[in-house]
Amino acid sequence: MNSISNPLKYPKWSSFAGSLTTETAFDVLAVAKKLKSMGKDVIELQIGDSPFSSTSHAIRAGMDAIQNGHTRYCPSLGLPSFRETIAKNYHKEFGVSIGPENVVIGIGAKVFETYFCELFIEKGDEVLLFNPAFPTFEPNIIRRGGIPVHSSLRQENDFRPNLDDVHRFINHSTNPKAIFLNSPHNPTGGVATLDDLQQIANMVRGKNIAVFSDEPYCHMVWRGKHQTILSQQDMLEHTLACYTFSKSYSMSGWRLGYAISSQRNIEMIGKMINTSISCVPPMIQLGGQAALLEDAAERDRQMAEFRKKVTILVSEFAKIPEVKIIDPAGTFYVFPNVSAICNRLKIRSHGLAMFLLEAADDHKGVACLGGECFGAAGQGFIRFSCAEPDDRLKQAVDFFQQAIKSEDRISKYLEQNPKYRLQ
Numbered sequence: 001m002n003s004i005s006n007p008l009k010y011p012k013w014s015s016f017a018g019s020l021t022t023e024t025a026f027d028v029l030a031v032a033k034k035l036k037s038m039g040k041d042v043i044e045l046q047i048g049d050s051p052f053s054s055t056s057h058a059i060r061a062g063m064d065a066i067q068n069g070h071t072r073y074c075p076s077l078g079l080p081s082f083r084e085t086i087a088k089n090y091h092k093e094f095g096v097s098i099g100p101e102n103v104v105i106g107i108g109a110k111v112f113e114t115y116f117c118e119l120f121i122e123k124g125d126e127v128l129l130f131n132p133a134f135p136t137f138e139p140n141i142i143r144r145g146g147i148p149v150h151s152s153l154r155q156e157n158d159f160r161p162n163l164d165d166v167h168r169f170i171n172h173s174t175n176p177k178a179i180f181l182n183s184p185h186n187p188t189g190g191v192a193t194l195d196d197l198q199q200i201a202n203m204v205r206g207k208n209i210a211v212f213s214d215e216p217y218c219h220m221v222w223r224g225k226h227q228t229i230l231s232q233q234d235m236l237e238h239t240l241a242c243y244t245f246s247k248s249y250s251m252s253g254w255r256l257g258y259a260i261s262s263q264r265n266i267e268m269i270g271k272m273i274n275t276s277i278s279c280v281p282p283m284i285q286l287g288g289q290a291a292l293l294e295d296a297a298e299r300d301r302q303m304a305e306f307r308k309k310v311t312i313l314v315s316e317f318a319k320i321p322e323v324k325i326i327d328p329a330g331t332f333y334v335f336p337n338v339s340a341i342c343n344r345l346k347i348r349s350h351g352l353a354m355f356l357l358e359a360a361d362d363h364k365g366v367a368c369l370g371g372e373c374f375g376a377a378g379q380g381f382i383r384f385s386c387a388e389p390d391d392r393l394k395q396a397v398d399f400f401q402q403a404i405k406s407e408d409r410i411s412k413y414l415e416q417n418p419k420y421r422l423q
Contacts, residue, residue, distance in 0.1 A: 016142065020139055025048065028354075028367055042365045043366045043395060044387060045393075046368055049385070051386075051388060052305070054254065055249045055250060055302075056298060057293070058251060058295060061287045061289065065282065070286060077104050077105065077270040078105030090260065095231060096230050096231050096260075101263040102260055103260060105257075105285055106280065107255045108246065109214065109243060112259045113136060113140040113212065114140050116210070116240045117144045117178075119210075121178060122146075125145075125176075126146070127179070128151060128176070129148050130153050131151065131152055131375035131376065132187055132378035149173065149176075152377040155335075158326065161181070161192055163196065178209065179204070179210075179212070181212065181213045183213075184329065187333055188333075189328020201233070205235070206234075210239070213230070214242055216246065216257075217332075218243060219303050222310070223329055230260060237262045240261045241259065243258055243259070244257040245288050249288075249295060256284050310331075313384055313393055314327050316398075320400075322404075323337065323341070335381050338380060338382055339379075345422075347410060348372060348379065351414070351420025351421070353368045353382050354370075354417070354420065355420075359409055360409060366400060
């Protein structure tokens with residue numbers, strides 16, 4: 001057959017695949033690593049990772065599990081002993097009485113966004129998002145044909161959920177079906193109060209509304225203690241709450257998380273795991289089980305170090321006249337308002353972030369994220385994580401302060417990258 005007259009045809013991508021967006025932090029991470037490999041000194045504050053080692057008992061248990069042959073399939077819902085440990089620990093930490101039947105194990109927490117949408121969202125269903133929002137929420141909603149509805153978080157309200165928007169969504173939307181909560185909140189550091197959660201629960205209870213409660217920063221609440229919407233009456237049926245070992249136990253590369261919900265919801269998610277990844281590797285689960293049983297003190301010491309790092313960043317940014325910053329109520333991020341700088345320099349906030357990495361200096365750079373990576377409401381903000389030693393955090397803010405004075409370099413950078421020009 002003549003290959004020229006019969007050219008090879010490739011299968012066409014789905015419309016979803018063709019429009020898929022990703023978590024920008026990993027894209028910036030790739031740029032930062034490439035520049036470092038070329039000899040540039042990059043202070044990496046772009047991704048939500050820990051500078052600490054995984055906790056000690058988790059490491060030891062994971063290694064022992066491999067040596068002892070825990071390297072084969074296990075139940076899709078997770079190891080029974082691990083689910084039991086999580087249930088007991090959950091009641092101890094958060095005061096919510098659950099059993100192992102309310103627990104399912106996943107590969108990190110992010111995967112539960114997909115399972116939640118598969119469990120509840122039909123084409124045309126509307127889903128409330130608080131913007132800025134974690135960037136993988138929306139693609140997972142769209143994958144199921146859902147329609148994102150946005151509510152803006154405001155710095156002047158400490159980035160807490162707007163309850164008027166929740167009421168409007170539930171009572172006046174055409175087809176409301178779900179709400180995505182994230183508290184403590186990435187990227188802003190905002191924390192929903194107990195009153196916020198009580199009011200949301202009261203609005204949701206008894207209606208055909210599901211809640212995805214993303215709570216990976218549950219041990220990074222800097223004022224008071226972590227509150228979960230699962231503590232509210234009847235919310236176990238309405239809610240899928242997810243957690244990860246990545247932040248609290250510095251186990252990001254292990255890819256281990258879990259979700260809490262009613263038994264009927266958990267069993268259905270178990271089917272989804274069965275038909276997608278089969279199970280989470282048992283040696284990983286045994287590492288997480290050891291972390292819960294033995295590493296609380298080590299975890300709490302690391303959390304105290306994170307709090308110190310957040311305080312350093314806030315205090316350093318507060319010295320810059322054009323920056324507006326508040327002390328986050330949780331997480332290991334700071335989210336300064338740099339809109340005055342962006343307006344003066346005619347650059348989008350993510351353009352400013354990329355300038356700090358790529359062009360502010362030939363030999364040094366800072367990797368961070370522009371707020372619009374998390375949605376339109378993030379424009380004018382930047383997100384710095386705390387994943388570097390304390391002295392490097394101070395260097396990063398000093399570098400930022402000097403970089404925003406380099407107007408000639410910024411003008412040249414915008415000529416080369418017009419997509420970052422502020423319209």
